[in-house]
Amino acid sequence: MTAIYPDLEGKTVLVTGGASGIGAAIVRAFAAQGARVGFFDIDRAEGEALESQLSGSGQSARFFAVDITDIAALRKGIADLRSALGPIAILINNAARDDRHPALDVTPEDFDALMAVNFRHQFFASQAVIEDMRGLGGGSIICMSSISWLAGFGGMPLYTAAKAGILGLVKSLARDFGPDDIRVNAISPGWIMTERQIEKWLTPEADAMREDRQALKRRLMPDDIARLALFLCSEDASAITGQNHIADGGWI
Ligand SMILES: NC(=O)c1ccc[n+]([C@@H]2O[C@H](COP(=O)([O-])OP(=O)(O)OC[C@H]3O[C@@H](n4cnc5c(N)ncnc54)[C@H](O)[C@@H]3O)[C@@H](O)[C@H]2O)c1
Structure with a gap:
């Protein structure tokens, strides 16, 4: 049973990489709160499947086919989402790819792509x-x-290196936009059992x-992270910004 956060109802939420894995669990979790959810992904088949699954169950989330590595496309996707669903109150920066890349093989082009x-x-x-x-008087950004x-x-x-750098970004953005009541937090998942993993x-x-590494012995699931994201974006977390929230079953 997931908590209900009445203040999330009707808020416009953007989730990047929302078609599968943790992102899809976050899309479902916000849709279940009655939020106005839009999500970006390059996987059109998965994105459309999730969109129609949710509308079949009486909830809704709108899929936008956007490659987040293309900044012009990302900006256009955000403008399209805003026109369709209203000003964005919550951003979940979730998309990533954990492809292995041995240090000695990486070219400058690989570096930029990663x-x-x-x-x-x-x-x-x-x-x-x-x-x-x-314009909304505040907001919440989660960086995965x-x-x-x-x-x-x-x-x-x-x-x-990217995942470590994200914490620097979170600290600075939290400082810069705290006066606007915009909260910026990181979530650091442990090993979460997505389809891909x-x-x-x-x-x-x-x-x-x-x-052996985890203090808690069960496998962690995408919903474990989605529930943390809901809490951090709700008014219940209104004093929390600039922090890294580790959800790893006690691995670290
Ligand atoms: N699963 C884990 O164990 C784990 C652990 C630590 C951190 N994380 C982080 O959590 C986040 C989600 O991870 P996940 O395991 O659910 O990943 P995933 O690979 O299962 O899903 C990622 C989603 O992002 C999409 N995506 C990839 N490249 C894209 C692009 N260029 N444009 C748009 N969409 C794109 C994929 O199509 C996919 O739907 C990531 O930031 C990841 O680094 C995951």
Whole structure:
């Protein structure tokens, strides 16, 4: 049973990377609160499927096919979402790709592409919603980080660098826009069992390692993160900004 936050009803929410995984759980969670949800993704089939699934169950969330690595497309998507659903009160910067990239193989082009998918869009999406939030008298931005850099994971140095950099971004934006009552927080998930994680990385050995590292022994699910996002965007969290919220079952 998920808590109901009456102040989330009717708020316009943008979730990037919302067609699958944690993003889809966040889309569903805000839709269930009666928020006006729009989500961006490059996966058109998954995005349209989620949109029609929700409308079939009496809720709604609108899918926009937007590649968040293309900043002009990201800005246009935000303008389209605003026209369709109203000024944006809540932004969830969620899209990313945790592709492995051995340090010695990375080219300058790879570097830019990894930053574009894991970091750059979080800044430009935030920049694009500030005026909406000012006009509304406040807002909430969540930037999805990860415990990967805190745990010292190897094999993905630019993903982990991006996820660490996001915390600097969060601290600075929280300071800059706090006077406008715009709150900016990071969520750092541990290992969350999305479709992609299960398919790509969940071997019996990896699962045993997870169980050993976590204080809580159960597998963490996308809803565990969605519920934290709801709380952080609700009025119940109105004093919380500029923080990193780790949800990892006690791994770190
Ligand atoms: N799952 C985990 O264990 C875990 C752990 C730590 C942090 N995170 C973070 O949580 C967030 C969500 O992760 P997830 O595991 O749900 O990922 P996922 O790969 O399951 O889903 C990511 C979504 O983003 C979309 N996407 C990818 N590139 C895009 C682009 N260029 N434009 C638009 N959409 C794009 C994908 O199509 C997908 O729907 C990410 O920021 C990730 O780094 C996840």
